[in-house]
Amino acid sequence: MTITSAPRPAATTPDPVRSSLLRRLGGPRYAAVLVVDALGAGMLRPFLLLYGMSVVGLSPGGAGLAVTLGLLAGLATLPPAGRWLDRGARSVPVAATLLVRAAGAAVLVAAPTPAGFAIGALLLGLGSQAWPATHAAVVATIAVGRERDAALAAGRSLRNAALGVGALAATATLGGGTTALRWLATACALGYLASGVLALGMRLRAAALDRDTSAGTKDDLSFLRPLLVVNLPYAANFSVLEMALPVLLVTRLHASPAWSAGIFVGNTVLVITMQVALVVRLARVPRHRVLAGSGVLLAASYLGFWGAGSLGGTPGAAAIAAVAVVFTVGEIMYAGSSTALVIAHAPERSLGRALSRFQLSTGIGMALAPAVLTWLLTLSPGALWGGLAAATLLAAGSVVATSTRSARLAG
Template sequence: MLSQRLGIPQHKGTKSFLLILFIDALGTGLFAPFSLLYFHVIAALPLTEVGVALSIATIFTVPIVPLTGTLVDRFGARRLVIFAQLLQGIGFLGYLLVSNMPLLIIMAIFVNIGQRVFWSSYFSLATELAGIGERDRWFGLLGTSQTVGLGIGTALTGVLISALGTMGYYGVTAVNALSFFLAAGLLYFYVPVEQHKSSAHKETQRSYRLVLKDRPFLALIATNIAFALCLSLCGLGLPVYATDALHIPIWVAGVALALNMAVIAFLQTFLIRHLRSLRRTRTIIIAGLLLGLWCLLYILALPLPRVFVIPYIIVVTCVQGLAEAIHAPTSNALAAEASPEALRGRYLAAFQLSWAIAIILAPTMFTVLFSLQPALPWAIAAVLILIASLCTFFIEPHLPAEAIRTPKQIES
């Protein structure tokens, strides 16, 4: 069957979940690329104030991550994902009323809390919907659904704003908000409640103490910070690097990022299916080597003549997409399989802290290093990712066998 070849688990609600993620990502794709411009044009706020407000909102929501893990273990992931989508919908509706910095911070906190809760509970729900041995391809397929939604949303936004002007900004923001309410409703009615099991040991319900005692998993989180930083630098740094350092038109960055997204969308399930014979840790190391190569190739773009640098940067950016297509589903499957069932919510929320930390660090890291030397952000990222890849190799023997290997590998 086609669904089996694609990697869709044969459980009730999985196809609906794919549609829900597509709708969620479609709305996000509509708003996210023009979010700074929205507040600058519609709310008439200076870009510096917008950046500060969004950073403040992000920092305040970091403690939400471990709290979400506790709530997932207690109440189940599905309820938390629905709550997260409703909260984001309310926040984005509030964006329609923003006219000053304090109101922007308040609404952004709503949105960011929703995002933190979503990403800290989403992987637990996705894990519940897939059986053992299905999770690598399942996470890859989910990533593809989200990437396609983001890509279509991004493409539609440019058309709507160009055609409708100010009303286009309001339109994409309103549709984004409604997409979250629609996704929450579909999740409530069409995805069944997961078979949530309470821990038999009261100790596991009290705190993160067992997570903090799991040193191999903590090391896995630490290495993933480097991966997340490196992956975050592409969308964040490429537009600035292209225009200020390489002196090429901004449309080049747009084309490069679009093709990057296409690589992830169309190759992710294919790559994961053909890499299943490798240990998950080795697959992550391959992704790390590709990311290191991508960073070095970006540095080599600096001395190239302008006529060559445009096609060069477009092609090289696809190398990053290839690495992300390999890393994202594999790392999430590894974290899920390394998590004890009774504490999976806490474990996966702790793993998502690596992304929260990277999102906070990436803007400062890039801007400070870039101001010193345009090649420096990519050089530091390359060093960090190679160290993280080496650490992943040394962590491997200390992780559970069922985490680093698929069931077929264990049987053989």
């Protein structure tokens, strides 16, 4: 039996008491899909390069190139994924992203050769890049209005928790050497397979709509074009904790790597514990204002990192850890409003393409950020943090200006 959903009704006020976590996530089955998916990503993603070097015998550059090419190739799946979603598919695309990653992890185990690693990394890249858009489309189908925003936030909290558990489990096995890494990849393949089967069992589709987009498609998505450009500097925040801060702490402040790990763990805990509550609390604020406000907070945190870094040594590292709390709040506000804003403005017949294009923008921003951020840091901390702050503030201003212009045209 196939479950279909009606077109999205008008936005509703969230009911925190009625909307339990499992309800927001679409029930226990889909919550299990999220958990197993995130556990697999947490176990494998941080150690994929190590797998290529230790098990396959690749150089760091060769392993990194294979992973990067896989992720870039994955961006090419987004336009067809968007069209697939616009034909009403929901649970099947989600299952496809999981089953493709299961195949990728299986190839890593079955063919520990350079060619096998390249194919495995390609399949993992294809599945991981298409996941956010397909997941958001499922949530948009099973929840509405501000309850949908809370559902997206709950999914991110659950995913962050499972990513952390997966990473800890993987870390605990690393002492076993190459054998442990191969068992790790095997566990990931089985987990992705089980999660994909669970997703297929949902049999969820959107209700049949007018899919004739020969006229008006460009108008449908015209609201999205400014947001795609604005999103590029916002997306750089995902690389700040993972790359910019560790490099700054170790090379400029000569602080212990433990500071980087502690800041990352603190960020994860705050995201897990604060995300749903903060998104629900901001439910009465227009989404574009929350997105603009997140840009202001992120820019303030970048300037804070700049100032804290000038202290040097342990005082500087401690100040950076304190500023990271402000950064985390900005990150939560961005994640909680950006995708929700796209879903709220996208016409039903164009939802899949809107989500896939937004994810493409995020993917490009994340792909460019490591090279851009490290290059700016080689110039000076001021170039890095001042440049990030200026770009993000400009993006926040553009969000407000675009929204005001759209409202004026609509009126």
